[in-house]
Amino acid sequence: MKTRYSFGGDEHVYVEIDEEMSLEAFFIALSLRNAVAEAEIPGVTEICPANASFEVRFDPDVIAPEEIMARIKELEHKAEVSDKRLETRIIEIPVYFQDPWTHETLMRFRERHQDPTGSDLDYAARINGYDSVEAFLEAFHSQPWFVSMVGFVAGLPFLYQLVEREKQIQVPKYLRPRTDTPKLSVGIGGCFACIYSVRGAGGYQLFGITPMPIYDPTQTVSYLKDFMVFFRPGDIVKWKPVDRAEYERIEAAVAAGTYTPRIAPVTFDLDAFNADIAGTNANLMEALNGI
Amino acid sequence: MAFKVVKPGLSTTVQDLGRPGYFHLGIPEGGAMDRFALRVANMLVGNDEGAAGLEAVFMGPELTFDADTLVAVTGAEMPIFVDGEPREGWSAFVVKAGQTLRFGFLKAGARIYIAFGGGIATPLALGSRSTYPIGALGGIDGRAIAAGDVVPVGEATTMTERSLDRGLLAPVSVPVSLRVLTGLYWHRLTPACQARFFADEWVVAPEADRMGYRFRGGAPMEFVDREQPFGAGSDPSNIVDGCYSYGSIQVPGGQEPIVLHRDAVSGGGYFTLGAVISADMDLIGQLQPNTKVRFTEVTMEEALAARAARRDRLAKLRAALA
Numbered sequence: 088m089k090t091r092y093s094f095g096g097d098e099h100v101y102v103e104i105d106e107e108m109s110l111e112a113f114f115i116a117l118s119l120r121n122a123v124a125e126a127e128i129p130g131v132t133e134i135c136p137a138n139a140s141f142e143v144r145f146d147p148d149v150i151a152p153e154e155i156m157a158r159i160k161e162l163e164h165k166a167e168v169s170d171k172r173l174e175t176r177i178i179e180i181p182v183y184f185q186d187p188w189t190h191e192t193l194m195r196f197r198e199r200h201q202d203p204t205g206s207d208l209d210y211a212a213r214i215n216g217y218d219s220v221e222a223f224l225e226a227f228h229s230q231p232w233f234v235s236m237v238g239f240v241a242g243l244p245f246l247y248q249l250v251e252r253e254k255q256i257q258v259p260k261y262l263r264p265r266t267d268t269p270k271l272s273v274g275i276g277g278c279f280a281c282i283y284s285v286r287g288a289g290g291y292q293l294f295g296i297t298p299m300p301i302y303d304p305t306q307t308v309s310y311l312k313d314f315m316v317f318f319r320p321g322d323i324v325k326w327k328p329v330d331r332a333e334y335e336r337i338e339a340a341v342a343a344g345t346y347t348p349r350i351a352p353v354t355f356d357l358d359a360f361n362a363d364i365a366g367t368n369a370n371l372m373e374a375l376n377g378i
Numbered sequence: 379m380a381f382k383v384v385k386p387g388l389s390t391t392v393q394d395l396g397r398p399g400y401f402h403l404g405i406p407e408g409g410a411m412d413r414f415a416l417r418v419a420n421m422l423v424g425n426d427e428g429a430a431g432l433e434a435v436f437m438g439p440e441l442t443f444d445a446d447t448l449v450a451v452t453g454a455e456m457p458i459f460v461d462g463e464p465r466e467g468w469s470a471f472v473v474k475a476g477q478t479l480r481f482g483f484l485k486a487g488a489r490i491y492i493a494f495g496g497g498i499a500t501p502l503a504l505g506s507r508s509t510y511p512i513g514a515l516g517g518i519d520g521r522a523i524a525a526g527d528v529v530p531v532g533e534a535t536t537m538t539e540r541s542l543d544r545g546l547l548a549p550v551s552v553p554v555s556l557r558v559l560t561g562l563y564w565h566r567l568t569p570a571c572q573a574r575f576f577a578d579e580w581v582v583a584p585e586a587d588r589m590g591y592r593f594r595g596g597a598p599m600e601f602v603d604r605e606q607p608f609g610a611g612s613d614p615s616n617i618v619d620g621c622y623s624y625g626s627i628q629v630p631g632g633q634e635p636i637v638l639h640r641d642a643v644s645g646g647g648y649f650t651l652g653a654v655i656s657a658d659m660d661l662i663g664q665l666q667p668n669t670k671v672r673f674t675e676v677t678m679e680e681a682l683a684a685r686a687a688r689r690d691r692l693a694k695l696r697a698a699l700a
């Protein structure tokens with residue numbers, strides 16, 4: 088890993104921990120980001136963390152660009168030795184796979200896809216070497232995912248699956264992005280899954296939808312009353328397949344204000360995870376059974 | 379006090395100077411694309427420079443007023459009428475109760491800013507009144523204004539009509555030059571491609587909005603060969619999804635550069651080759667489709683000097699209107 092620093096115009100410092108994605112790079116980026124936040128450097132106006140990088144926005148009328156970059160570089164050694172452990176939460180997200188709404192959308196934009204003859208799911212299963220879409224979906228939802236970034240649009244989580252790299256699902260993005268994606272669609276692009284928090288453009292392969300809103304600017308959804316954005320970096324997600332009846336039941340419960348997401352507090356320790364992936368994941372998912 | 383929307387225009391939104399602090403969650407700063415124009419409009423009517431006004435792109439709205447209101451229009455050049463009588467841009471004038479404010483055809487620029495004495499008084503959303511339509515946040519129910527909307531206006535501090543010495547405004551050269559600081563993933567491009575990016579003439583594409591401005595007409599990008607990093611995706615323009623900044627220039631598929639603007643997406647999987655400097659962001663908000671544009675490479679020192687010049691210009695205007 089070789090940390091790279093660059094200016095993004097005259098108001099941003101871009102820090103790339105690694106060119107490739109890994110949880111190690113995520114944790115170093117997170118630690119360095121936290122160190123920069125704790126240093127309370129005058130002129131820093133916002134810090135945006137990403138998967139294996141982060142960006143610091145600063146006011147060059149308050150701090151010179153060279154100085155802010157030097158201050159961040161000074162903190163690098165601290166980040167490298169800090170704990171790769173996170174007090175976080177695991178959340179069960181219901182997903183209705185192969186639903187009619189994302190299916191209608193992906194068929195409407197077929198000419199923008201690598202494989203116009205099939206569905207996104209057929210394509211993703213085939214290029215990842217699965218015999219059936221069922222086997223592919225099993226791999227997708229049986230092991231948890233880690234929220235490594237929140238962004239693109241309002242509250243959209245990027246998720247990285249907690250499995251060995253050779254088991255990571257990877258798919259290309261659409262050749263040309265769709266101009267429409269149903270709100271709360273679940274998709275995957277590169278090695279990242281996402282939940283589209285709002286309706287709009289998108290390039291990820293689609294194969295399901297959740298009935299659970301994750302962004303609510305009106306703050307009327309019961310669990311989004313305190314803050315309109317649900318996800319934070321470091322959250323862990325366990326997908327739970329649901330059928331149409333269950334999807335509609337949850338949707339109605341959300342509307343009635345009676346739906347409560349299943350959430351349990353957990354600790355994620357990267358060294359423990361690397362030493363025993365299956366065991367760590369089993370413990371994480373076990374936490375959901377206790378609630 | 380309020381005004382009523384008779385015709386909304388093409389896409390007219392409530393904007394102030396934005397809501398910084400939520401980009402890390404994908405909610406952009408937003409606010410007026412041409413911040414200079416909004417600030418001056420507010421100065422003219424005696425508001426705080428960050429008060430909320432209307433931003434109208436390509437076409438003005440038609441508004442009626444329920445009380446005498448001091449109004450200023452800045453930004454793009456567009457004829458202004460109060461009950462059919464012309465009014466000057468970059469000036470403050472009174473619209474009386476019952477009168478109608480409307481606009482003629484756009485002559486130059488892209489966006490007008492309408493300030494109202496007292497400022498638009500819609501509810502704050504995350505500290506700002508700016509409309510972010512993608513996230514249905516701010517403004518009027520998170521959307522552009524629509525016919526029939528009644529928009530509340532705060533308490534005015536003055537009703538004094540006045541105008542501005544236009545010599546205090548920045549001249550715009552043609553073709554428009556957008557100054558760029560290279561960096562970010564600039565190293566992904568071959569030296570020949572880097573030189574061509576600045577040599578080529580580009581034009582503003584029709585896909586130009588508050589999220590970003592797309593340009594076409596220049597040569598496609600040429601990338602330095604490499605094995606794509608894990609998680610990035612297979613296209614040479616792909617990176618492991620990272621942060622985007624305001625003004626950053628991405629080139630999806632290596633084809634057409636997009637400069638992200640006030641309603642930027644906060645991150646994604648395309649490489650960025652640098653960013654338009656902060657002093658030139660306002661200028662982008664006044665570009666019409668098909669406008670010829672050149673990107674000009676500058677150093678950090680030049681970027682900061684341009685920033686200081688912009689600040690000085692605002693200070694002079696503030697002094698002139700104090």
